[in-house]
Amino acid sequence: MHSSDARREEEGRSTTKQSVTGDAREEQGGMAECTSHKPSRRLAFSRLSLTVQICVCLCVLVPVTGMSGAPGGAARPTPKLSEKAERFKREANYLFSNNKFKDSITLYTAAINEDPFNPSYFCNRAFAHIKMENYGQALEDAEASIALDSTFVKAYYRRGISHLALGKTKLALADLRAVARLRPGDPAAQAKMKQCEKIVRLEAFEAAIRSDKTASPFDSIQLEEIQVEESYQGPRWDGEGPISEEFVAQMLETFRGYEDKEGRHCYGRLHKKYAYKILIQCREAFKALKNVVELTIPKGTELTVCGDTHGQYFDLLNIFKLNGPPSPSNPYIFNGDFVDRGSWSFEVVMTLLAFKCLYPDSIHLTRGNHETVAMNKIYGFEGEVTTKQSKHMYECFVELFWYLPLAMTLNKEVFVCHGGLFRDDRVTLADINKVNRAVEPPDEGIVCDLLWSDPQNAPGRAASKRGTGCTFGPDVTERWLEENKLKLLVRSHEMKEDGYEVQHNGKCVTIFSAPNYCDQMGNLGALIRFASDCQPTFTRFAAAPHPEGIRPMHYAPMSMPGLM
Numbered sequence: 107m108h109s110s111d112a113r114r115e116e117e118g119r120s121t122t123k124q125s126v127t128g129d130a131r132e133e134q135g136g137m138a139e140c141t142s143h144k145p146s147r148r149l150a151f152s153r154l155s156l157t158v159q160i161c162v163c164l165c166v167l168v169p170v171t172g173m174s175g176a177p178g179g180a181a182r183p184t185p186k187l188s189e190k191a192e193r194f195k196r197e198a199n200y201l202f203s204n205n206k207f208k209d210s211i212t213l214y215t216a217a218i219n220e221d222p223f224n225p226s227y228f229c230n231r232a233f234a235h236i237k238m239e240n241y242g243q244a245l246e247d248a249e250a251s252i253a254l255d256s257t258f259v260k261a262y263y264r265r266g267i268s269h270l271a272l273g274k275t276k277l278a279l280a281d282l283r284a285v286a287r288l289r290p291g292d293p294a295a296q297a298k299m300k301q302c303e304k305i306v307r308l309e310a311f312e313a314a315i316r317s318d319k320t321a322s323p324f325d326s327i328q329l330e331e332i333q334v335e336e337s338y339q340g341p342r343w344d345g346e347g348p349i350s351e352e353f354v355a356q357m358l359e360t361f362r363g364y365e366d367k368e369g370r371h372c373y374g375r376l377h378k379k380y381a382y383k384i385l386i387q388c389r390e391a392f393k394a395l396k397n398v399v400e401l402t403i404p405k406g407t408e409l410t411v412c413g414d415t416h417g418q419y420f421d422l423l424n425i426f427k428l429n430g431p432p433s434p435s436n437p438y439i440f441n442g443d444f445v446d447r448g449s450w451s452f453e454v455v456m457t458l459l460a461f462k463c464l465y466p467d468s469i470h471l472t473r474g475n476h477e478t479v480a481m482n483k484i485y486g487f488e489g490e491v492t493t494k495q496s497k498h499m500y501e502c503f504v505e506l507f508w509y510l511p512l513a514m515t516l517n518k519e520v521f522v523c524h525g526g527l528f529r530d531d532r533v534t535l536a537d538i539n540k541v542n543r544a545v546e547p548p549d550e551g552i553v554c555d556l557l558w559s560d561p562q563n564a565p566g567r568a569a570s571k572r573g574t575g576c577t578f579g580p581d582v583t584e585r586w587l588e589e590n591k592l593k594l595l596v597r598s599h600e601m602k603e604d605g606y607e608v609q610h611n612g613k614c615v616t617i618f619s620a621p622n623y624c625d626q627m628g629n630l631g632a633l634i635r636f637a638s639d640c641q642p643t644f645t646r647f648a649a650a651p652h653p654e655g656i657r658p659m660h661y662a663p664m665s666m667p668g669l670m
Contacts, residue, residue, distance in 0.1 A: 191220035225251040242573030273480025323501040332379040361453040371653035392509035413598030413617035417448025424650035442474020442524030446485035449660040473510035474524040489661035508544040526559030580610035605632025622649035
């Protein structure tokens, strides 16, 4: 076996020490990595790698027309150039089919540069952008495809998917209606349109109810009236005393489930009374916090920062196995996006909240862009909680998410938030603390940027590839950190092949803790440990096995290929 492949299949962990101005280096052990391709395909990928490198150069040398369609007045390429474009497309399709979405985008772009009049190239690249969660760029490519061919059904579908992913359900419905109109005899197209119509109606109804509410859903909870049945098999938290270590440990095992005599995986459940008790305590704890929570790492101690976990419960358990569970001697920050996509989101968020009740000063949660109503409706958390518990409990989660802090600082040196920095250089820590966070995030402003923005390698700022927030360059990061007397930005929000990435001359770190994201991306997960000197140490880990039969987004309201 090739040495690199052997390393990928080795069980274990690796830790790297990262200077904020230097490169990571391996210090111990082998790392457990995910292989997303069969060994027999290695040669094919190695042959394609040179093509990808050539195309990267080509995309730099030749202007990319994918954002606005073919240049005005340009003549259609010769058949020879079109054949070259088709070769790029075929190779891109091969990479796409093997989850190499970033590389496939490079080759689709090369095809577009060779033949900017072919709508399928833009449409295919839109699909790859959807897979990379670059919904803003996917919208632009889909629109370019439609501009070239107003009857191109897949382009309307891709645009609809992108609108839906951004929570813009009315725009998504318009595109799905176009698909149904262009495919009048396709029952699947009609079904998708009707599903989306139902979502839009329900969304409008629920928004009207929320706007009329003067009372909190928590106000109607009467814990003393909720009886725990004798037949209940899960953990018990009786009396008025605090939550116990034993209860939390039993809850984790209940969520893990068990195999019955016939080999089927069975899941335990948490009684609604205990779930409500946890939600009530955590809501009060979060309400008491500032928007930016200031944390201290004393000498001789360490703190762990995890990124997105996205309902991947068995990977969360693996984090605790590798790094230890939260405790007064082992504190954590979980940097948003605990829910959605993965189909154990309820188990993930309840685990984190239970530890918050148990050790309130030893586990800290920030809000991510998926702790929001628009994302929960599309990506499954609303449906999951409604199925496993009740719609009322989901409404309690909605309010609890409002009170999650927006950011943390570590020893007045490290700034931790889910998304990134701002479209306005003048935003300060004091400004962040002044905003009202108890809302659904608007489409712009401080809260939106903290939850949605991403770093870019180029200086300055640009429109977000996601369609919300912005992208910010190394000069923006350095200036903002300097003006706020900070040294390092830690954020999450983006899947990374190695679980983390260091950018902006060592001043911006992305951490992502959901390995093999959505059961298909093949990426590693990672976590960061900080000592009192605030120098990051990274640990990477592979995906943990989980029971089969429940796919990502199992509880989502629509089965929309491309959203996973």
